[in-house]
Amino acid sequence: MNQKIHPESYDDIIERNWPEGIKKTHQRIDIFKILYKEDLPISAADIYDTLIKEHPSEKYAFSTIYRNLIAFEKAGVVTKTVSSTEENALYELKSGKHRHFIICLKCHKRIPIKTCPLHDIMHDIEDTVPGFEVTGHSLEIYGYCNDCKSE
Amino acid sequence: MNQKIHPESYDDIIERNWPEGIKKTHQRIDIFKILYKEDLPISAADIYDTLIKEHPSEKYAFSTIYRNLIAFEKAGVVTKTVSSTEENALYELKSGKHRHFIICLKCHKRIPIKTCPLHDIMHDIEDTVPGFEVTGHSLEIYGYCNDCKSE
DNA sequence: TTGGTTGCAAAATGTTTGCATGACC
DNA sequence: GGTCATGCAAACATTTTGCAACCAA
Numbered sequence: 001m002n003q004k005i006h007p008e009s010y011d012d013i014i015e016r017n018w019p020e021g022i023k024k025t026h027q028r029i030d031i032f033k034i035l036y037k038e039d040l041p042i043s044a045a046d047i048y049d050t051l052i053k054e055h056p057s058e059k060y061a062f063s064t065i066y067r068n069l070i071a072f073e074k075a076g077v078v079t080k081t082v083s084s085t086e087e088n089a090l091y092e093l094k095s096g097k098h099r100h101f102i103i104c105l106k107c108h109k110r111i112p113i114k115t116c117p118l119h120d121i122m123h124d125i126e127d128t129v130p131g132f133e134v135t136g137h138s139l140e141i142y143g144y145c146n147d148c149k150s151e
Numbered sequence: 152m153n154q155k156i157h158p159e160s161y162d163d164i165i166e167r168n169w170p171e172g173i174k175k176t177h178q179r180i181d182i183f184k185i186l187y188k189e190d191l192p193i194s195a196a197d198i199y200d201t202l203i204k205e206h207p208s209e210k211y212a213f214s215t216i217y218r219n220l221i222a223f224e225k226a227g228v229v230t231k232t233v234s235s236t237e238e239n240a241l242y243e244l245k246s247g248k249h250r251h252f253i254i255c256l257k258c259h260k261r262i263p264i265k266t267c268p269l270h271d272i273m274h275d276i277e278d279t280v281p282g283f284e285v286t287g288h289s290l291e292i293y294g295y296c297n298d299c300k301s302e
Numbered sequence: 303t304t305g306g307t308t309g310c311a312a313a314a315t316g317t318t319t320g321c322a323t324g325a326c327c
Numbered sequence: 328g329g330t331c332a333t334g335c336a337a338a339c340a341t342t343t344t345g346c347a348a349c350c351a352a
Contacts (some may be wrong), residue, residue, distance in 0.1 A: 063336095084232065104281050113276065121268050128253070176308080212311075218343090240341085240342085
């Protein structure tokens with residue numbers, strides 16, 4: 001979602017991706033843009049910091065950020081995740097593509113992996129618990145990245 | 152770890168499984184027994200409730216529980232997990248066996264699955280990010296259990 | 303005896319909520 | 328203009344920390 005295809009203004013992008021039934025306020029547009037530009041899961045605090053950095057004259061309340069992340073999530077355009085390497089929740093724009101991360105336990109860098117290792121075996125998993133209807137999964141791979149493993 | 156092989160007192164079990172370098176206090180022994188008997192990941196609040204139910208005359212502080220869970224974790228006998236279906240951390244005794252759960256999104260029941268779907272493909276995952284040294288992973292399967300899916 | 307552990311209270315953290323003001327359609 | 332969203336402050340829940348009293352080794 002972060003590849004530049006054509007010179008296209010953010011206004012157009014927002015226009016095409018804006019969720020149904022969510023009123024456009026400048027705060028919501030600002031938050032949406034940050035999520036769009038970031039492409040990686042980020043925390044509410046990250047969003048707040050970016051907001052005040054990009055719009056020093058504006059005011060933003062944490063409650064606004066949280067309320068809107070919840071609103072975006074309910075509208076189906078944002079995914080919330082918790083991770084053992086982070087002490088607070090992370091949010092990302094739902095891009096359509098199913099994605100997992102390989103995460104460095106030292107520097108907490110998150111690298112998306114191209115394919116889902118579980119894609120071909122989801123049915124087998126469902127069979128392991130009779131009557132259970134599987135709808136999804138979460139997966140994180142841990143270890144040490146090239147920069148951190150030497151120490 | 153919860154199968155009954157021989158009549159064996161908890162004292163013996165504690166004795167054989169007690170971590171190195173951790174002083175035995177009755178609080179720690181009580182917490183350890185609860186984790187041993189429970190076998191599923193439980194929260195600090197669950198442990199507290201069980202403690203005061205099983206030992207109504209004793210006093211326990213949450214700080215003691217948290218401090219000792221951290222101590223057990225550092226000593227390598229307890230695993231802490233965070234989950235998107237729970238708003239607080241869960242703790243379980245490290246049983247040696249690698250385990251994942253299939254979790255109902257409605258009733259939050261956690262059912263261990265017998266095998267690790269990633270077991271045979273961990274090397275492939277490591278190859279997807281050059282230079283990364285994979286040490287572990289977390290996986291949770293979500294859906295609706297037999298009792299909840301009908302509604 | 304003595305250093306580690308406990309209970310208590312208070313602090314810290316991340317997140318949510320109540321409410322009056324303000325902004326979007 | 329009416330309704331919904333915002334900022335602020337306070338509430339909230341979980342977890343952490345400081346400290347004096349206590350207990351296990």
